[in-house]
Amino acid sequence: MLYLDYAATTPPYEEVVETVAEVMKQHYGNPSSIHRLGMQAEKLVQGSKEIVAGALGVRADEIICTSCGTESNNLAIKSAAYSYRNRGDHLITTVIEHPSVLEVFRQLEQEGFRVTYLPVDNKGIVKLDELKEAVCDETTLVSIMYVNNEVGSIQPIREIGRILTDYPKIIFHVDAVQAIAKLPFRPKEWRVDLCSGSAHKFRGPKGVGFLYRRDGIQLKPQLAGGGQEYGVRSGTENVPLIVGMAKALRLSMEDMEAKTEHRYRIRRRIVQGIAAIPELAITGSELEVEAAPHIVHFSFSGMRAEVVVHALEQRNIYVSTKSACSSGESDPSLVMLAMGCSREQAASGLRISFSEEHTEEDADQLITALRHVVNELAPMLNVPSARRGKRR
Ligand code: PLP
Numbered sequence: 001m002l003y004l005d006y007a008a009t010t011p012p013y014e015e016v017v018e019t020v021a022e023v024m025k026q027h028y029g030n031p032s033s034i035h036r037l038g039m040q041a042e043k044l045v046q047g048s049k050e051i052v053a054g055a056l057g058v059r060a061d062e063i064i065c066t067s068c069g070t071e072s073n074n075l076a077i078k079s080a081a082y083s084y085r086n087r088g089d090h091l092i093t094t095v096i097e098h099p100s101v102l103e104v105f106r107q108l109e110q111e112g113f114r115v116t117y118l119p120v121d122n123k124g125i126v127k128l129d130e131l132k133e134a135v136c137d138e139t140t141l142v143s144i145m146y147v148n149n150e151v152g153s154i155q156p157i158r159e160i161g162r163i164l165t166d167y168p169k170i171i172f173h174v175d176a177v178q179a180i181a182k183l184p185f186r187p188k189e190w191r192v193d194l195c196s197g198s199a200h201k202f203r204g205p206k207g208v209g210f211l212y213r214r215d216g217i218q219l220k221p222q223l224a225g226g227g228q229e230y231g232v233r234s235g236t237e238n239v240p241l242i243v244g245m246a247k248a249l250r251l252s253m254e255d256m257e258a259k260t261e262h263r264y265r266i267r268r269r270i271v272q273g274i275a276a277i278p279e280l281a282i283t284g285s286e287l288e289v290e291a292a293p294h295i296v297h298f299s300f301s302g303m304r305a306e307v308v309v310h311a312l313e314q315r316n317i318y319v320s321t322k323s324a325c326s327s328g329e330s331d332p333s334l335v336m337l338a339m340g341c342s343r344e345q346a347a348s349g350l351r352i353s354f355s356e357e358h359t360e361e362d363a364d365q366l367i368t369a370l371r372h373v374v375n376e377l378a379p380m381l382n383v384p385s386a387r388r389g390k391r392r
Helices: 014-026 036-056 069-083 099-110 128-134 157-164 239-253 256-275 305-314 334-338 360-380
Strands: 063-066 090-094 114-118 139-143 171-175 194-198 209-213 280-282 295-300 349-353
Touching (some): 036 209, 036 239, 069 099, 069 171, 099 114, 114 128, 157 171, 239 256, 256 280, 256 295, 256 360
Parallel strands (some): 139 171
Antiparallel strands (some): 194 209, 280 295, 295 349
16 A cells, blocks of 8 residues: 555654553653642643744744644634734735635624635735735734645745744734644744644644743634633543544654755655656745745546546555545636636646655656546546646
């Protein structure tokens, strides 16, 4: 089996599975209980926060544990919008955010907030001039993802932070779910106020994530209850998963530079292989500084992406399409449309995502399978195949 869907989720490290089981068995106390078992559990949560905080260069009391990246995004955006509504009602995000960001902004629009959705260029990167133009006196929040989950484009978070330095009252939130443990990230130094992470993207358990909240940023709780997590996120902490998250983050960040280098090597090999198949076209930037190390995105114009996913699945290779399937028809990808791709291309996008453990042989196996699949499927298209791929 060749699992190449790491941007969707990752297999947890064996050690993480063992640690989670161990904590479930041995440390089931409630961290809010004042007796010894409670205090042991509380200590584990604190230790875990220190590890997460250390990985980001922030303080442990700036880490709020949540149930997933989706919750972190909801908490950050809604809480910041409501908490600072007295300052203004204008919010800024981009057209290519994950649904756990975009749908929150749609809800906020219904509640009377004004939202600017920044466009992206044909590489899937936000235009900084548009950001500068969009900022106004009523802007209270800018939310921009670090790595796009679909095409893998890297947003210039550091530059955006620099621009926002001139606007100290604006809260800057970054959805870093696809970037953490893949790319360098120093939220505090980069003037980021809030940032979301999710453990299952870096080989931790599903159902646990975190929100970094810079000291001093007010957040309006979205869950009423016992006031855990500094009053921001009520609910008994999921101690085993929090410990598992910290362990996974520590393991995945060990030798990160070497892992990143290796991922780019694998990426290069896959990109070269795809570029040699005339029916296929790589999406996004050709520059590695603008493309995440673990994601390759491409299209097989005219071919429904699900057909390719299933054809590869028959060869025991697992990749992803982000085009949701409705009544048997591919919906075009909004991210690809935003990048200026044709509807046909945007309905045929495929994502390959991998880990530092994949090898050049894995890359070659994928390319060989892709070549076979394309040869098999291309005759089903009713225009000459060589003309399709490179069209925009
Ligand atoms: N943000 C991005 C960029 C993602 O890729 C994902 C998951 O795919 C999420 C947020 C949501 O994370 P979770 O699955 O933990 O809710």
